[in-house]
Amino acid sequence: MPAFSVSTDPVLEVSNLCVRLGGRQVLQDISFTLNKGSVSALIGENGAGKTTLLRSILGIQPWQKGSIRVLGKTVRGQLSQIGYVPQKIAFDPYLPLRTRDLVALGQTGRHWWQGSDTAAVADALAAVQAESFAEQRVGMLSGGQQQRAVIAHALARRPRLLLLDEPLANLDFASASRLVELLGVLARKQGISVLVTAHDMNPLLPILDHLVYLVGGRAAAGNVAEVVRSDVLNRLYGYPVEVLQHRGRLLILPKNPQQGLEIPCHVHEDLDEHD
Amino acid sequence: MTDPLHLASFLHNSAVQTALWIGALAAILNGSMGIFTVLRQHSFAGHALGDGSSAGGAVAIFLGSAALWGFLGMAWLAALAMGALGLRRARERDLATGVVLGATLGISALFLYLDVSSTQASGATVEVMFGSIFALDPQLLWPTIILVGVAIALIVLLYRPLLLIAANPDLGRAAGLPVRRLELLYLLLLGTAAALSALSIGVILATALLLGPAASALRLTRRPWQSFLYAQGIALTAVLGGIYLAFMSYYWSGGASWPVSFFVVLLILLLYLASAALASRRRAKH
Amino acid sequence: MFSSFLLHTWIAATLLAIAAGSLGYFVVLRRSAFAAHALPLAAFPGGALASLLGFAPLWGLGGFAIIGVLFLRIFSRLGRRDVAMGLLLSSFLALGGLFLSLGREYAARVYGLLFGEVLGISSASLLPLALLVSVVLLLLLWQFPILLLESTQPELANAHAISSARIEWFFLLLLALVSAAAVPVVGTLLVFTLLVSPAAAAQRLSRRPYHAWALAILFAELLSWSSIALSYWSNWPLSFFVGIQGAALFLFSRIFARN
Numbered sequence: 001m002p003a004f005s006v007s008t009d010p011v012l013e014v015s016n017l018c019v020r021l022g023g024r025q026v027l028q029d030i031s032f033t034l035n036k037g038s039v040s041a042l043i044g045e046n047g048a049g050k051t052t053l054l055r056s057i058l059g060i061q062p063w064q065k066g067s068i069r070v071l072g073k074t075v076r077g078q079l080s081q082i083g084y085v086p087q088k089i090a091f092d093p094y095l096p097l098r099t100r101d102l103v104a105l106g107q108t109g110r111h112w113w114q115g116s117d118t119a120a121v122a123d124a125l126a127a128v129q130a131e132s133f134a135e136q137r138v139g140m141l142s143g144g145q146q147q148r149a150v151i152a153h154a155l156a157r158r159p160r161l162l163l164l165d166e167p168l169a170n171l172d173f174a175s176a177s178r179l180v181e182l183l184g185v186l187a188r189k190q191g192i193s194v195l196v197t198a199h200d201m202n203p204l205l206p207i208l209d210h211l212v213y214l215v216g217g218r219a220a221a222g223n224v225a226e227v228v229r230s231d232v233l234n235r236l237y238g239y240p241v242e243v244l245q246h247r248g249r250l251l252i253l254p255k256n257p258q259q260g261l262e263i264p265c266h267v268h269e270d271l272d273e274h275d
Numbered sequence: 276m277t278d279p280l281h282l283a284s285f286l287h288n289s290a291v292q293t294a295l296w297i298g299a300l301a302a303i304l305n306g307s308m309g310i311f312t313v314l315r316q317h318s319f320a321g322h323a324l325g326d327g328s329s330a331g332g333a334v335a336i337f338l339g340s341a342a343l344w345g346f347l348g349m350a351w352l353a354a355l356a357m358g359a360l361g362l363r364r365a366r367e368r369d370l371a372t373g374v375v376l377g378a379t380l381g382i383s384a385l386f387l388y389l390d391v392s393s394t395q396a397s398g399a400t401v402e403v404m405f406g407s408i409f410a411l412d413p414q415l416l417w418p419t420i421i422l423v424g425v426a427i428a429l430i431v432l433l434y435r436p437l438l439l440i441a442a443n444p445d446l447g448r449a450a451g452l453p454v455r456r457l458e459l460l461y462l463l464l465l466g467t468a469a470a471l472s473a474l475s476i477g478v479i480l481a482t483a484l485l486l487g488p489a490a491s492a493l494r495l496t497r498r499p500w501q502s503f504l505y506a507q508g509i510a511l512t513a514v515l516g517g518i519y520l521a522f523m524s525y526y527w528s529g530g531a532s533w534p535v536s537f538f539v540v541l542l543i544l545l546l547y548l549a550s551a552a553l554a555s556r557r558r559a560k561h
Numbered sequence: 562m563f564s565s566f567l568l569h570t571w572i573a574a575t576l577l578a579i580a581a582g583s584l585g586y587f588v589v590l591r592r593s594a595f596a597a598h599a600l601p602l603a604a605f606p607g608g609a610l611a612s613l614l615g616f617a618p619l620w621g622l623g624g625f626a627i628i629g630v631l632f633l634r635i636f637s638r639l640g641r642r643d644v645a646m647g648l649l650l651s652s653f654l655a656l657g658g659l660f661l662s663l664g665r666e667y668a669a670r671v672y673g674l675l676f677g678e679v680l681g682i683s684s685a686s687l688l689p690l691a692l693l694v695s696v697v698l699l700l701l702l703w704q705f706p707i708l709l710l711e712s713t714q715p716e717l718a719n720a721h722a723i724s725s726a727r728i729e730w731f732f733l734l735l736l737a738l739v740s741a742a743a744v745p746v747v748g749t750l751l752v753f754t755l756l757v758s759p760a761a762a763a764q765r766l767s768r769r770p771y772h773a774w775a776l777a778i779l780f781a782e783l784l785s786w787s788s789i790a791l792s793y794w795s796n797w798p799l800s801f802f803v804g805i806q807g808a809a810l811f812l813f814s815r816i817f818a819r820n
Contacts, residue, residue, distance in 0.1 A: 084449035381804020483651030
């Protein structure tokens with residue numbers, strides 16, 4: 001295992017980020033920091049701005065105010081340090097790529113005209129335990145396998161930061177807990193900083209170091225105990241909410257049931273995922 | 276009868292030689308580009324570029340210049356127009372493609388009419404739409420070789436990023452690829468492929484040559500390199516075989532040879548069905 | 562410009578535009594522009610065979626358009642639908658090319674079938690055309706709500722025991738009939754502009770189904786009338802004006818709807 005640099009520089013530093021999209025303020029004054037080898041979650045309901053935030057970090061989505069720094073530099077030129085796993089992956093069954101080929105395409109990053117580094121490909125396949133389907137067409141794999149193939153694709157460039165957009169959606173319980181375990185290992189053993197977006201933080205709680213809770217484009221950040229508190233969340237939602245705890249799982253509900261009816265989506269989706 | 280297959284007269288005929296060369300070049304480029312087109316489900320766009328290039332052929336005949344440049348120019352223009360009108364959302368893409376196609380076909384209708392009525396080029400419609408592979412000017416061979424050479428070099432150089440953005444554009448963006456520019460390049464290469472098939476085997480066959488071999492190849496292999504080679508091989512078989520059969524039909528049918536386009540499309544269809552049968556037999560075995 | 566033989570064209574085009582506008586509304590909703598382009602081309606060998614053997618073209622066109630639908634169903638099962646469509650149109654055009662090459666007057670026939678020959682519409686062909694158009698319209702009106710539901714919310718339609726596959730069959734058959742009727746007027750290549758452009762423009766300008774549908778018919782009428790008038794004055798082919806004005810209509814609706 002190579003010695004990682006001892007610098008305490010944060011891997012990702014987002015400060016006062018504001019993004020407007022089509023006349024709508026999608027993200028407002030977002031600030032948080034990710035350290036080396038940590039697992040963080042970006043929690044929020046549909047339309048809270050999670051994907052926009054990920055796209056800003058990748059430099060795909062321009063922003064109006066604030067700054068994003070990856071390993072102390074601007075994103076441009078640092079893309080080879082970032083691995084990205086988009087949401088809803090479904091490869092074409094006709095795609096003439098084996099899992100191994102897809103992983104090799106990720107490894108070359110910006111220098112796509114160079115040949116592939118087979119050691120990096122083998123490491124990435126091993127990291128997600130994809131050796132058994134390395135020779136199969138990616139489009140023929142199950143959803144969970146395709147996702148692991150894409151994670152290996154992202155790992156093949158040996159990133160310092162790994163971004164995953166809704167990786168737990170559409171996974172059954174067993175695959176989801178397996179993925180969570182994998183992400184924990186990547187962070188602890190390889191020192192990769194992992195940032196995951198999700199509707200529901202509960203499956204991630206065992207490995208979570210840090211939480212960014214997004215509501216309507218504004219965020220609260222910190223560790224779980226600092227963020228998931230009724231006073232912090234009250235301010236974010238703009239109406240009183242309460243935090244219920246049951247066997248180490250967290251549920252956020254509006255105090256006044258009437259408000260729950262008005263803004264039901266995240267509560268219902270949380271419940272759905274537990275049913 | 277010492278040569279019942281008429282191979283000697285086939286291969287020594289200079290018109291046939293030009294036809295074989297240009298047909299082969301068109302087949303190689305179309306087979307390769309077809310892989311991306313089938314994967315992206317861009318069949319309509321690929322077809323529209325072929326049909327659209329007919330307007331260029333019609334204008335070129337009207338102006339009395341070489342048809343190749345007309346086909347190419349219009350195919351590139353149509354590619355740029357389709358890129359500008361929006362390729363991102365599938366719904367918009369379909370309509371934008373249709374509108375570009377309609378406009379270019381309208382222009383074809385006008386210029387083919389003008390060709391026939393004012394320049395005595397009475398065979399213009401047949402020449403543009405169905406190709407005139409046995410009447411190709413041998414001087415077009417070198418420009419065609421250069422065009423296909425450049426296009427194939429670009430595909431070899433860029434096939435990895437092109438395949439990645441065809442698989443999932445977000446992965447391409449995250450890898451720092453200039454996705455928009457690559458997509459425009461893909462459209463221009465597609466236009467080049469369409470223009471070459473329009474020139475050789477005719478506008479109407481461009482679509483089959485683009486899609487058929489590639490779709491067959493994608494069934495037969497899971498390796499990226501192989502898929503390109505298979506597609507090129509199938510396209511070559513269809514075009515060269517079609518030219519040969521059309522040449523031979525002169526002897527069977529008592530002096531009225533059947534069109535090349537008919538035989539090429541027949542071979543493409545048969546090879547497509549054969550690949551489907553082969554793939555399903557292979558699946559049954561596993 | 563209303564002399565007797567051109568009068569046939571006016572009547573034919575007016576009837577056609579009603580059918581094309583109505584069906585075009587669903588072509589755009591169902592994102593079937595490629596099918597709307599491929600099926601008229603599938604009718605092409607029918608026209609060619611009719612001219613070779615000397616029977617009424619409408620039968621050949623309709624017959625081959627329906628064979629085209631069958632081809633599409635079979636090849637869609639073998640693989641990609643859009644690939645099936647591409648193979649359909651190329652192979653049927655090549656077959657038509659073969660038929661034409663066996664007959665005489667090859668060049669003139671090719672142009673007429675591909676781009677239309679307005680003067681080819683005789684008074685005898687008007688009655689079958691009117692029948693065909695009314696059959697299409699009746700079938701369409703009969704199934705309008707179901708077709709609308711299936712085209713916009715297929716899951717909801719399936720929950721109401723409406724089979725998507727059957728609706729698709731039904732839709733493609735209507736498309737085949739309209740294609741057969743329209744080929745003699747605008748030619749195989751430009752039928753789809755008459756289907757797609759007015760409907761696309763109408764749907765940009767109105768969100769209400771019946772309103773947009775009526776608007777699509779109106780635009781289709783305006784498109785074909787103005788094309789006939791311009792074609793008459795300029796002596797240039799009708800399909801040129803259909804193609805160009807169709808594109809202009811779409812672009813205008815896009816600009817207009819944005820403001």
